[in-house]
Amino acid sequence: MADTGNNDAFVAFERVQKSYDGETLVVKDLNLTMPKGEFLTMLGPSGSGKTTCLMMLAGFETATHGEIKLDGVSINNIPPHKRGIGMVFQNYALFPHMTIAENLSFPLEVRKIGRSDREAKVRRALEMVEMGGFGGRRPAQLSGGQQQRVALARALVFEPELVLMDEPLGALDKQLREKMQFEITHLAHELGITTVYVTHDQTEALTMSDRVAVFNDGKIQQIAPPDELYESPQNSFVAQFIGENNTMEGTVKEIKDGLAVVQLDDGGLIDAKPVNVEKAGDRTLISIRPERVEFNCDRLRPGAHTLKAEVAEFIYMGDIFRTRLKVAGRDDFIIKTRNAPDQRRLQPGEQIEIGWLPEDCRALDAP
Amino acid sequence: MSDTTQTGPVLAADGTPLKRSLRRALRAQKMRALALIAPLLIFVLVAFIAPIADMLFRSVENQIVGNTLPMTVEELRDWDGTEVPDEQVFRALFFDLFLAAEAKEHTKLGSRLNYEQSGISSLFRTSGRDVGDIGEVFQDALTEIDPAFDEARFWYDMMSGGAEAEGNERLLSNQIGRLEVLEATNFSGDVDFVPGAAISDILPNTARAYAVFAAFTHFVDEDVVAEEEPWEAVYAALAIDLEDPATRAALAGYDGPGADVLRRAADAPLPPVDMKAAFIDSNKDWQRVGFWKVIKTYSPPYTTGYFLNAVDMEKTAEGIALRSADQRIYGILFQRTMFMSLMITFSCILLGYPVAWIMANLPARKANLLMILVLLPFWTSLLVRTSAWKVMLQQQGVINDTLVWLGLVANESRLVMINNQFGTIVAMTHILLPFMILPMYSVMQTIPPSYLRAAKSLGATNWTAFWRVYFPQSVPGIGAGSILVFILAIGYYITPEIVGGTTGTFISNRIAYHISTSLNWGLAAALGSILLAVVLILYWAYDKIVGIDNVKLGG
Numbered sequence: 053m054a055d056t057g058n059n060d061a062f063v064a065f066e067r068v069q070k071s072y073d074g075e076t077l078v079v080k081d082l083n084l085t086m087p088k089g090e091f092l093t094m095l096g097p098s099g100s101g102k103t104t105c106l107m108m109l110a111g112f113e114t115a116t117h118g119e120i121k122l123d124g125v126s127i128n129n130i131p132p133h134k135r136g137i138g139m140v141f142q143n144y145a146l147f148p149h150m151t152i153a154e155n156l157s158f159p160l161e162v163r164k165i166g167r168s169d170r171e172a173k174v175r176r177a178l179e180m181v182e183m184g185g186f187g188g189r190r191p192a193q194l195s196g197g198q199q200q201r202v203a204l205a206r207a208l209v210f211e212p213e214l215v216l217m218d219e220p221l222g223a224l225d226k227q228l229r230e231k232m233q234f235e236i237t238h239l240a241h242e243l244g245i246t247t248v249y250v251t252h253d254q255t256e257a258l259t260m261s262d263r264v265a266v267f268n269d270g271k272i273q274q275i276a277p278p279d280e281l282y283e284s285p286q287n288s289f290v291a292q293f294i295g296e297n298n299t300m301e302g303t304v305k306e307i308k309d310g311l312a313v314v315q316l317d318d319g320g321l322i323d324a325k326p327v328n329v330e331k332a333g334d335r336t337l338i339s340i341r342p343e344r345v346e347f348n349c350d351r352l353r354p355g356a357h358t359l360k361a362e363v364a365e366f367i368y369m370g371d372i373f374r375t376r377l378k379v380a381g382r383d384d385f386i387i388k389t390r391n392a393p394d395q396r397r398l399q400p401g402e403q404i405e406i407g408w409l410p411e412d413c414r415a416l417d418a419p
Numbered sequence: 420m421s422d423t424t425q426t427g428p429v430l431a432a433d434g435t436p437l438k439r440s441l442r443r444a445l446r447a448q449k450m451r452a453l454a455l456i457a458p459l460l461i462f463v464l465v466a467f468i469a470p471i472a473d474m475l476f477r478s479v480e481n482q483i484v485g486n487t488l489p490m491t492v493e494e495l496r497d498w499d500g501t502e503v504p505d506e507q508v509f510r511a512l513f514f515d516l517f518l519a520a521e522a523k524e525h526t527k528l529g530s531r532l533n534y535e536q537s538g539i540s541s542l543f544r545t546s547g548r549d550v551g552d553i554g555e556v557f558q559d560a561l562t563e564i565d566p567a568f569d570e571a572r573f574w575y576d577m578m579s580g581g582a583e584a585e586g587n588e589r590l591l592s593n594q595i596g597r598l599e600v601l602e603a604t605n606f607s608g609d610v611d612f613v614p615g616a617a618i619s620d621i622l623p624n625t626a627r628a629y630a631v632f633a634a635f636t637h638f639v640d641e642d643v644v645a646e647e648e649p650w651e652a653v654y655a656a657l658a659i660d661l662e663d664p665a666t667r668a669a670l671a672g673y674d675g676p677g678a679d680v681l682r683r684a685a686d687a688p689l690p691p692v693d694m695k696a697a698f699i700d701s702n703k704d705w706q707r708v709g710f711w712k713v714i715k716t717y718s719p720p721y722t723t724g725y726f727l728n729a730v731d732m733e734k735t736a737e738g739i740a741l742r743s744a745d746q747r748i749y750g751i752l753f754q755r756t757m758f759m760s761l762m763i764t765f766s767c768i769l770l771g772y773p774v775a776w777i778m779a780n781l782p783a784r785k786a787n788l789l790m791i792l793v794l795l796p797f798w799t800s801l802l803v804r805t806s807a808w809k810v811m812l813q814q815q816g817v818i819n820d821t822l823v824w825l826g827l828v829a830n831e832s833r834l835v836m837i838n839n840q841f842g843t844i845v846a847m848t849h850i851l852l853p854f855m856i857l858p859m860y861s862v863m864q865t866i867p868p869s870y871l872r873a874a875k876s877l878g879a880t881n882w883t884a885f886w887r888v889y890f891p892q893s894v895p896g897i898g899a900g901s902i903l904v905f906i907l908a909i910g911y912y913i914t915p916e917i918v919g920g921t922t923g924t925f926i927s928n929r930i931a932y933h934i935s936t937s938l939n940w941g942l943a944a945a946l947g948s949i950l951l952a953v954v955l956i957l958y959w960a961y962d963k964i965v966g967i968d969n970v971k972l973g974g
């Protein structure tokens with residue numbers, strides 16, 4: 053997780069701590085570096101300290117300990133308005149008493165940019181977010197999605213190198229959110245802006261980011277590209293927070309040849325890939341992704357692990373089928389299958405055999 | 420849709436038009452809502468609307484002259500106002516004033532007209548006392564001719580024209596009506612007297628005077644008409660009637676009760692009737708044309724006089740004109756009231772804004788504590804708070820003592836901070852401050868801190884962010900607070916009364932003076948109406964300039 057000491061880091065948090073009340077640490081020893089042009093998402097449950105990190109970077113909160121650097125220079129003592137960081141707020145924070153054009157022109161005015169220059173930049177920024185004809189309107193006269201675009205344009209109009217966004221799409225409906233996710237990533241990459249994006253929506257984090265930092269309890273649990281995060285979660289929190297997950301608790305019996313033999317609490321024995329278990333006797337949480345479980349066991353290659361299961365419930369979800377199984381004494385084991393023409397629909401009560409490859413089955417720390 | 424072919428009104432399930440069944444459903448709801456608010460509605464109407472309506476009415480109402488001197492007003496209608504009115508007017512005045520004096524209403528009229536012209540009050544008082552003496556001359560003369568004129572019964576029979584005579588009911592009810600207006604009550608019942616039709620044709624003045632005497636005796640004195648000797652005014656009326664040669668001719672053919680006595684009186688020499696001389700003898704101010712002009716000017720039932728007075732103008736023979744400089748007080752008072760209210764509003768904004776800002780930005784618990792401190796003054800009596808300022812600001816007061824002790828002010832030149840405008844502004848700012856802070860606070864509370872952060876992230880300094888982003892959004896709170904404070908200040912009474920001295924009083928102090936001391940309620944009402952109009956105009960102007968939608972008392 054710690055990747056300090058990187059010299060070409062554009063943004064760097066070094067051993068940053070933050071406490072609001074002097075009693076509890078809201079951010080505990082944060083180390084993070086970002087290269088220029090990266091799109092990094094901070095993902096985590098509500099209250100995990102994401103906003104606090106963003107506010108420290110923007111300068112609205114001071115770090116209790118540690119240093120924050122921008123382009124190699126410590127910015128701890130630079131006031132927010134001199135940091136030149138663009139920011140998109142969750143409620144957009146568009147100034148209600150100014151028109152859209154005035155909102156966009158505001159950062160240029162305070163930078164004493166000439167009138168004609170200003171107008172050109174405002175026009176270009178509005179066109180960039182496809183809001184060209186809306187300059188004369190007030191924020192209240194725009195829909196949520198349009199306000200969102202304007203907020204984005206305003207954060208970009210003064211051409212900052214770093215843009216921070218705090219749950220900017222939280223208030224939009226699903227369809228608009230997906231469209232905006234695409235547009236934001238597209239813009240960020242096109243303009244080469246370094247972006248720190250905060251969300252508690254894992255899909256958003258996975259689809260948009262170059263890298264995702266998973267926050268919990270004031271600490272970064274894992275920082276990795278989306279695919280790695282999903283496929284190789286480093287601990288049980290990440291595994292459970294990202295995507296759906298089947299878990300079984302057990303104790304490590306032995307570790308050999310890169311495989312852990314785990315004694316499940318109900319008595320069964322299975323092989324799993326050890327991720328953060330070290331020795332025999334450790335409590336562990338076995339994690340298997342629902343889509344990696346196969347019930348046509350002859351499709352699996354030899355060496356796969358198989359178990360008996362009984363179908364408890366079949367749920368039709370359109371693009372996929374979600375089947376709940378009774379396995380090893382629990383009844384919350386989920387498998388997902390694609391809705392393909394030849395896909396069999398399992399019937400409740402049916403006795404089947406399920407299996408998975410040992411590398412898809414990960415032995416993580418017990419929570 | 421399936422019913423695109425249907426063109427008639429949309430029908431509900433039971434076939435009635437949908438509109439009607441909706442209305443019926445809503446009516447029950449509306450009635451219930453109305454019943455709930457009815458107590459408040461009635462209270463507002465009675466306690467708020469009605470007094471304002473009454474005030475507006477009083478500011479133009481002027482029925483006292485017409486009610487008290489109805490015949491005089493009638494006679495004055497054709498008076499050209501160049502010289503003292505003629506005998507006819509004085510005769511009418513005699514009868515009007517006689518009745519008014521009997522009813523003890525003449526002094527009220529005197530006080531009313533005294534507002535317009537000082538001296539009139541004593542005119543009505545002395546002449547009201549003298550009308551009896553003026554009429555007594557004729558009573559003595561008539562009794563001399565025939566002692567029957569001293570008998571109540573004789574008069575009663577003569578004026579009713581005997582038991583079988585046709586009665587003149589109209590004359591009686593007219594006179595009762597006149598009395599009702601004067602006494603401002605309604606009389607019902609039988610007077611036990613009806614003037615005879617024949618005799619009231621022959622002796623019109625006497626019949627009228629006797630009829631009103633009869634009505635007054637019956638309703639007001641609650642005596643029996645037939646047992647009461649008539650007023651002196653009745654004798655005077657008879658003397659006037661007998662002067663007319665036509666009367667003698669008519670009497671020749673009359674044979675009702677007392678006809679002989681009347682004929683004898685008509686032939687005997689009676690003192691000439693000269694009411695003009697008699698009144699001028701009673702009070703020589705009656706020959707002042709100016710006084711008569713005032714009576715004529717204020718004889719219509721409605722007048723602009725109070726309003727003219729309230730704006731330092733008066734009605735003169737040449738029309739409406741400004742009062743002489745030493746009589747102008749209300750213009751200055753209005754100006755001072757406006758100026759001081761503006762100063763108070765302004766100081767409230769200056770002092771209140773930071774407090775509201777701090778309150779809006781503190782965590783809830785501390786904000787609540789501060790709110791209690793802001794509201795604390797409301798828990799102390801207004802009088803106590805104002806008096807406390809007296810203690811603070813007076814020349815031997817706390818502030819002066821401190822300044823002297825610090826050596827900033829010499830002992831012999833202590834500052835005058837009370838009983839002037841300064842004292843009023845200080846005390847009233849203190850008292851009205853919460854009314855500024857509360858609306859400001861509730862507006863500021865709704866401004867999310869993210870706006871300021873957004874402005875700073877866009878590169879604005881603290882000051883620019885405040886001035887360009889925060890302040891414009893807090894303007895509705897300032898507007899609401901200012902309207903509230905200004906309107907409260909403009910009508911404030913107690914504080915200026917206590918700490919205002921002579922230079923720091925408001926128009927409301929003058930209004931209070933007219934209500935409780937000078938008893939000129941019409942002028943007080945006119946001043947109050949102007950104050951109301953000023954407030955409404957300001958409100959309207961504010962709406963035009965700032966927009967009343969921009970006034971927020973809360974989220």
Ligand SMILES: Nc1ncnc2c1ncn2[C@@H]1O[C@H](COP(=O)(O)OP(=O)(O)O)[C@@H](O)[C@H]1O
Pocket residue numbers: 072073078096097098099100101102103104105
């Ligand atoms: N201004 C503040 N004062 C005190 N505590 C705060 C403040 N802002 C956030 N916190 C606390 O810090 C923790 C992290 O909050 P935050 O950074 O907003 O989390 P996130 O954005 O991940 O939901 C929470 O427990 C929250 O209660």
Ligand SMILES: [Mg+2]
Pocket residue numbers: 102103104
């Ligand atoms: Mg947050």
